[in-house]
Amino acid sequence: MMLAATRNQKSKGAPEQPIAPDVVRQHVEQAAFFWAQRDTLLTDDPPDPHVVAGVDRRLEANLDGLRIAGPAAWPFVVAAHEDFPEKGELFLFAWMAIEQNDGLRVSEAVELGRQREDNARGLVGALAWHKPGTIAAEVRDWIGAQDAFKRFLAVSACLEHGVDPKQMLARLVRDRDARVRAISLRLAGKLRRADLAKELRAALEDGEERPRFWAAWALAELGSGDLATPELRKVAVAGGPDAMTALRAAVGAAPDKDVRAWMGGLLKVPETAPLAVRGAGMLGDRTLLHWLIHQMRNPALAAAAGSALLELFPEAREADLFTTEPSQVGQDFEDHFGDEVAKVPFADKVKAWGNAGGWLAAS
Template identity: 70%
Template sequence: MSKTMWRADLNPTLRPVVSDVVRQHVEQAAFLWAQRDTLMMAELPDLKAVAGVDKRLEANLDALRIAGSAGWPFILAAYEDFPQKGELFLFTWFAIEQADRKRIAEAVELGRQSENGRGVVGALIWHKPQTIGPLVRDWIGAQDAFQRFLGASACMGHKVDPKQMLARLVCDPDTRVRAVALRLAGTLRRTDLVAEIAACLDDIDEPPRLWACWALAELGSGDLATAGLRKVAVAGGPEAMIALRAAIKAAPDKDVRAWLVELLKSPETAPLAVRGSGMLGDRGLLHWLIRQMRVPALAAPAGAAFLELFTEAREDGRLFSIESSLLGQAFADHFDGDPPFLPVADNVKDWAKERNLLD
């Protein structure tokens, strides 16, 4: 059987499509965007790695642009076989690329049924603002909460100010919409909305409360937000690092350091304090961080703090390991012989000495 498939019903130009090649581009594009999304969710994303993924992803998307509407059967089959975020991204991206209103509506419904709609939001962010502008303008004031969420998320992804609409979104009845709108207000430095944002500190749902605190910290009203941010950070939930970073930004340096010292006194909160030290921007803490790397319970946050202060260290493959023989017996015992990827304190010390960082 020929590998060439003609799809005259989907492609009026009768462009020949090599099925195996198009299928491979579909699979690669979905995989690469999912990989990119996962990388970007890291507390400290490796932007160099992300840039490499982006180049490969765009190459595969270009191939699908060339295939045109004949790519649809492969995209639909991929989503049917594996309805995950990468496949949803590709479905949505292609629907927008093709300006196919019917497929765009289907993508919205698929996003609504997914856990968080990340694939749909990712596709909106990948396209240029002028391409998605008509969709966003329709959605952002829609009666449907999920469409408003998509519209607000697109604005957030492209850092576009919806002007007077943002005040309405900050007070939206939908939790997800409020959370995104509050984050957008802080990102855009909308100081005219401080009163509306402050009112959200008493929101019945935690995500809007967190993002209200975060936005106030961004807007220079950290005195209103510090207590809430510290509470979320210490609670240790999925947004703890966001809250920790904002809490450190919200208060004077002297107060922040005093708070971190208090956290260090408890085994439960000491890892948070060690991680927070890297957010201070003080490279003079390196010697202290190396000491924390020798403590199994504190090594991971010490390593993350180190990489934040010395981003160039990512390039040296000697500095982190999963090998107990390199980390030491205390790590083997603490992690039952299976330690995670952790800094090797001696190697980090040698690296720092080579660069005269431990004077």
């Protein structure tokens, strides 16, 4: 009600009203929290778009409150970042700087992002949240800058908004900075820049792992799965932050028969068996449900089988089929997971749900 009343007063040309410090502080804290929450939710396997959309609405409502507060919100934004310099607070600092068209604050946000080891996710998130036209001037300045971090930010913004830097991308995929090369190769794949196929093939020999991976991913996007498959499979099996992206690309890069044979080999090795079970959900074959239920009874494979289920059957989210307390499933699950929090399915509930939905033959 307070926000609505304030906006109504402004729209009628009424004088600026004094801000309510407690309300502005709450908007700051909640905006930072909700962006950090959405960023974490997007790493779920697979993400729930409905949950993310709900968080987005709450985030935007708090950002709207800060738009109304205007520059008066800055002391609260700065204090929040000083007290808790994490990705959500960095997002808010950068978002506010861009929103207020405050060049000095934008420069400060860049320096704060430079200090982070997580590729400045909050800063990139702020660039993604704003419309392309709002950040166009900064991106144009940064994309040709001597500063590699600014080039990284510029290409990241292009990636988030699907903007093609045209002929400049040919130079960026060969950038001297590995992080810039990696994000540029990823952008080339997203844009399906077939004219850069030669550069992408050359990047498969890059001395750094992430440029090699994104070159392979980009080639897969262009339909050159034969070239991309070895690197994609290597990254998927190695684990790490790109493993699921690599697995998905590897599934699409080779004929179905070859992919199933590869997964069959993975399934025979305990260390890679969860990867094979998870990959099964990427095949798009709903007839695998009975097989997945069987995997759900194995504590080591249950979480992967649950993720595969949600990918094949998004509607399963609406049913009460999972728990985040593995001990509720059985003693063997408690022994395997200990105090670890993990989202695992109840195999019997999934079986009953599958029968009720006609996905399994009634037993």
